[in-house]
Amino acid sequence: MDSEKTLIDAQSTIEGKLTGKDARVLGRFKGEVELSGLLHVGESGRVEAKVKADAVEIAGQYDGELQARSLVLLEKARVNGTLDAQTIAVREGAQVNGTVNAGGKGKPVVPAVPRPAPTAAPGVVAG
Numbered sequence: 001m002d003s004e005k006t007l008i009d010a011q012s013t014i015e016g017k018l019t020g021k022d023a024r025v026l027g028r029f030k031g032e033v034e035l036s037g038l039l040h041v042g043e044s045g046r047v048e049a050k051v052k053a054d055a056v057e058i059a060g061q062y063d064g065e066l067q068a069r070s071l072v073l074l075e076k077a078r079v080n081g082t083l084d085a086q087t088i089a090v091r092e093g094a095q096v097n098g099t100v101n102a103g104g105k106g107k108p109v110v111p112a113v114p115r116p117a118p119t120a121a122p123g124v125v126a127g
Contacts, residue, residue, distance in 0.1 A: 010044045018049075025060075039068075043076050056085075058094075 005022040008014055012027035022037040025045040033039060035053040045060035052067045059074040064081045071085035075093040084101040 008045075010042075041077075 005024060006018065006020055008023070008025045008027045008029055010026040014028070015030045017032045017034070018029065019034045020037075021035060022039075023033070023035055024040045024042065025047055026042040027044070028046045030048045033047070033049050033051040033053065037053070038055045038057065039051060039053040041047050041056075041058045041060045041062055043059045047061070048063045050065045051062075054068065055070040055072075056066060056068045057072045057074060058077040058079060060076070061078045062081070063079075066081065066083050066085070068085045069087070071083060071088045073079060073088070073090045073094040073096065075091045077091075077094040077096075079094070079096045079098065081098045082101075083096070083098065086103060088100065088102045090096065
């Protein structure tokens with residue numbers, strides 16, 4: 001592992017301010033995050049924080065305000081809050097509840113709204 005990367009393992013719970021270059025959160029973190037590089041929230045990770053980072057990848061749970069140049073929400077991501085990023089990629093299966101601003105400041109994107117499950121017309125078998 002790169003010595004400049006901070007790791008919060010799956011058994012850890014930390015509260016406070018995290019600063020540095022890169023960080024990987026597999027456990028729980030609550031507070032503030034300011035990184036010049038990548039924040040990765042693993043599938044087992046739970047982050048409740050105000051985040052400022054160059055790039056963010058979320059595979060676990062995130063609640064709070066997030067500002068990043070690049071944001072990727074992976075298949076199992078569960079996100080609640082305000083997301084502001086120049087580029088955003090959302091993989092199928094990710095869940096987002098809140099406000100999303102993409103492509104620069106002042107260009108809001110409609111917040112994600114769950115789609116209703118497809119229904120079949122009476123007498124038609126859905127398949």
